[in-house]
Amino acid sequence: MSEPQGLHTKEFTLNVGPIHPSTHGVCRFVVKMEGEVITELTPVIGYLHRALEKICENRTYEQIIPVTDRFEYCTAMSCNMAFSLATEKLAGIEVPERAEYLRVIMLELNRIASHLIWFGTTALDLGALTPFLYGFREREDILDLFEMTCGQRLTFNYIRPGGVSKDIPPEFIPKCREFLDGFNTKIDDYEKVLTGNPIFITRNKNVGIMPPDVGIAYAVSGPALRASGVKHDLRRDDPYSIYDRFEFDLPTGETGDCYDRYLVRIQEMRESAKIVRQAIEQIPEGEIRGKFNKMNFKPPAGEVYSRIENSRGEMGIYIQAAEKQKKPLRVKMRGGSYNQLQVMPVICKGAKIADLVAIMASMDIIMPDVDR
Amino acid sequence: MELKGLFKYLYELLASTGLPQGWVDLIAMVALALVVFGFIALVVLYLVWWERKVSAHTQQRLGPMRTGWHGWYQTVADTIKLLQKEDIRPALVDRPVYFWSPVVIFVAAFMAYVVMPFGDGLIVADLNIGILYIVAITSFTIIGMLMAGWGSNNKYSLLGGMRSAAQVVSYEIPMVVSICSIVLFVGSLSMVDIVQSQAKIYQWFIFRLPFGPLAFIIYLIAGVAETNRTPFDLPEAEQELVSGFNTEYSGMKFSMFFLAEFINMFTVAAIAVTLFFGGWHGPVLPSWMWFIGKTLVLVFVIMWFRWTYPRLRVDHLMEFAWKFLIPVAFINLILAALMKYSGWFNW
Numbered sequence: 205m206s207e208p209q210g211l212h213t214k215e216f217t218l219n220v221g222p223i224h225p226s227t228h229g230v231c232r233f234v235v236k237m238e239g240e241v242i243t244e245l246t247p248v249i250g251y252l253h254r255a256l257e258k259i260c261e262n263r264t265y266e267q268i269i270p271v272t273d274r275f276e277y278c279t280a281m282s283c284n285m286a287f288s289l290a291t292e293k294l295a296g297i298e299v300p301e302r303a304e305y306l307r308v309i310m311l312e313l314n315r316i317a318s319h320l321i322w323f324g325t326t327a328l329d330l331g332a333l334t335p336f337l338y339g340f341r342e343r344e345d346i347l348d349l350f351e352m353t354c355g356q357r358l359t360f361n362y363i364r365p366g367g368v369s370k371d372i373p374p375e376f377i378p379k380c381r382e383f384l385d386g387f388n389t390k391i392d393d394y395e396k397v398l399t400g401n402p403i404f405i406t407r408n409k410n411v412g413i414m415p416p417d418v419g420i421a422y423a424v425s426g427p428a429l430r431a432s433g434v435k436h437d438l439r440r441d442d443p444y445s446i447y448d449r450f451e452f453d454l455p456t457g458e459t460g461d462c463y464d465r466y467l468v469r470i471q472e473m474r475e476s477a478k479i480v481r482q483a484i485e486q487i488p489e490g491e492i493r494g495k496f497n498k499m500n501f502k503p504p505a506g507e508v509y510s511r512i513e514n515s516r517g518e519m520g521i522y523i524q525a526a527e528k529q530k531k532p533l534r535v536k537m538r539g540g541s542y543n544q545l546q547v548m549p550v551i552c553k554g555a556k557i558a559d560l561v562a563i564m565a566s567m568d569i570i571m572p573d574v575d576r
Numbered sequence: 577m578e579l580k581g582l583f584k585y586l587y588e589l590l591a592s593t594g595l596p597q598g599w600v601d602l603i604a605m606v607a608l609a610l611v612v613f614g615f616i617a618l619v620v621l622y623l624v625w626w627e628r629k630v631s632a633h634t635q636q637r638l639g640p641m642r643t644g645w646h647g648w649y650q651t652v653a654d655t656i657k658l659l660q661k662e663d664i665r666p667a668l669v670d671r672p673v674y675f676w677s678p679v680v681i682f683v684a685a686f687m688a689y690v691v692m693p694f695g696d697g698l699i700v701a702d703l704n705i706g707i708l709y710i711v712a713i714t715s716f717t718i719i720g721m722l723m724a725g726w727g728s729n730n731k732y733s734l735l736g737g738m739r740s741a742a743q744v745v746s747y748e749i750p751m752v753v754s755i756c757s758i759v760l761f762v763g764s765l766s767m768v769d770i771v772q773s774q775a776k777i778y779q780w781f782i783f784r785l786p787f788g789p790l791a792f793i794i795y796l797i798a799g800v801a802e803t804n805r806t807p808f809d810l811p812e813a814e815q816e817l818v819s820g821f822n823t824e825y826s827g828m829k830f831s832m833f834f835l836a837e838f839i840n841m842f843t844v845a846a847i848a849v850t851l852f853f854g855g856w857h858g859p860v861l862p863s864w865m866w867f868i869g870k871t872l873v874l875v876f877v878i879m880w881f882r883w884t885y886p887r888l889r890v891d892h893l894m895e896f897a898w899k900f901l902i903p904v905a906f907i908n909l910i911l912a913a914l915m916k917y918s919g920w921f922n923w
Contacts, residue, residue, distance in 0.1 A: 397884065
């Protein structure tokens, strides 16, 4: 069929964000569309840039910890952890046994809290309003546990080079156990609302497929990569802290669509709960902070990169230290979201504009992680 | 406590004043219209509060609690607030279209109640084309939405308005076809006749297996889609379209859209009760209580949908209507016709 003379469809450019209800912060996409189909997508970043890496160069190592809290505030614990690990590696600091357990407990609880935010916002982006509140209800319990320990609910400043800042209060373990006992049934509830829901399945299945080779090529990590069937998790492949002592599975997906990413994260919450349970059973008594001179800490010259698995993939900190300096020469932060955002133009091509929201939600992109 | 007698008494009182018959009828009509208007306004105020309560309890919250007992006059307070708001009008709107669209939607929503049988003898006008009239009148809403989308001079509003047009036109078909299967059995379009044919509980169309329940489900899905509520609330999908066709409206104009949505929801439930649940029929309690009670239960079901389901994607929505709902509705109609022909339900 030939098109009538003078009639042709024009490509249509839509600007989504930076202020838009479903871009999870200040992310901006310039979307070129043919009808409702996306032909080209360009992420525009930088709206949340706070020059954290530069700020780090003007602070001592202990003072940098609160800065890392702001790096990726959904899982501030893991940012603390990544920086502390790098510092310890640089100066060869020993961490006491009890502190290691406390770190693992906090990291995994924080991973659950972060996934709960993802769960709530994903449902919200697809128009289901109720799961959001459910997710935040459980997150509240976790935040109570954090508040009980370090007095903070979002930016913890808890994991420090050489250990942790405070010991847990005696009522922490019973409260945590109570939370874990109820948590599996709570996840069952979430799954009842969404997993089997035909509308949810049609919105997510075969949408935003990321083949494993594309994921690897763009250095996507974390649950988004595992959903494509790549069994890669730094907790297992490059164990840090004491992760080699715990039993846990790595849930993986098959096709790498939005639905697989959903299932992987849901399973991951269960696995994290399993790790926390093992950790609170095994936790020994003892010191919580190793030898670390916080006022006058001067690491030997050198450079170090240490990486951990946080809820959005690989989080890495690179430190370059000069001889006899209290402050690092250069700090580089690497967050998982950056690569997840980078792969969006590839996997969004040919998707509908309404799918953009679903894909972004399933990638679990958070902007402070991208912009730093 | 039947209200039929009361209205009859008032009418006779009016007639005994010696006014000419034409005047008596006119006054009675206006008075009745005001009563219905007042009643619907009251119901809607209550429904807004109820929706907030239902959503709150689904989400493990309390909802409004400060204004009165469990916040019962929250909506009144909100309405007063909205009345006081400055009416913001964007500079480049198409003025007449922009101004009239909330009015069109609001009036269309109310007009359906002319033929609504609230109880035994409680109907403003028992038109012999009752149900057809309702189907026609409720479609007016779509004109209002298109006007709002076009007049606002905003991309999102326009997309929202267009989506509503496509959606409502598509879902009108299965809705009308499922209504047809009921009309086929009753043999009349009059709302009163439809209710009268379901006097006994086993005669309710919802219990006339298998076509009754199927027609009800089709009607309910299409009805929810017509009122633009979740899972079919694409015209106002906030994640994609900010607020859809009413993005540029604020203050009282916005609240007219908002209240019209609730009136439409009540209308959909009330028609479902009339068609499938025996209308005002029920034991012990007066008829109007039965009608309103049944309607509120259905309204609750529709609210329940909203707070449980995610939203469909726009192309899935169309596929669902055209490839599934419409064929099923037609098959159901044929089934109903066969059953009518074979005299299956000749009690």
